[in-house]
Amino acid sequence: MSPFSFCFDSKACKDCGGKCCTGESGYIFASISELEKIALFLQIPFNDFLLRYVKKVGYRFSLIEKKINHEYACIFFDTEHQCCSIYEVRPKQCRDFPFWEIYLDEKNLPQLLKECKGVKRKEKPLE
Ligand code: SF4
Structure with a gap:
């Protein structure tokens, strides 16, 4: 099971304008x-x-x-097309986003949720 408390839908990248770049x-x-x-x-x-x-x-x-x-x-x-111009060979740091170690820490999650619309908080299972 993923240790992250959020999930990510990469379809959101299409019209986000490269907020993580x-x-x-x-x-x-x-x-x-x-x-x-x-x-x-x-x-x-x-x-x-x-x-x-x-x-x-x-x-x-x-x-x-x-x-x-x-x-x-x-x-x-690429500011004109709002995308990465080296996408095929972008570094691991970029490929791994948003699953970065700092976002394992709950206190950094609000910032990430604000910046990346592909990120959604996982619902907590009912107890
Ligand atoms: S290399 Fe990484 S940070 Fe730079 S434009 Fe590409 S995806 Fe964005």
Whole structure:
């Protein structure tokens, strides 16, 4: 059984406008092999890709962001079509959303429910 107290319907992503790729500034962590896949997908030499799109955060790597109005978006968020431009090779962090460890904690759930309309609280079984 899922340890999460919510379920998720990915059909909601179609007209959501990429709320999980935009908003407050954050990190889009990716492993070296994920970064290599993205560089290959974009047909950019790996070193150039790192210089242009990646920043080091401690011992990890994150895709950089761009500023849109008063918010931030992942550098690969396509603002015109409101979707991920590297969807096929997006990092695990993106593929796993909204099933992130922080959302195992009930106190973070209201924020998630506000941000993602595909997320619905599971009904508690009647006792
Ligand atoms: S890689 Fe794609 S899915 Fe992940 S945050 Fe960036 S635009 Fe969104």
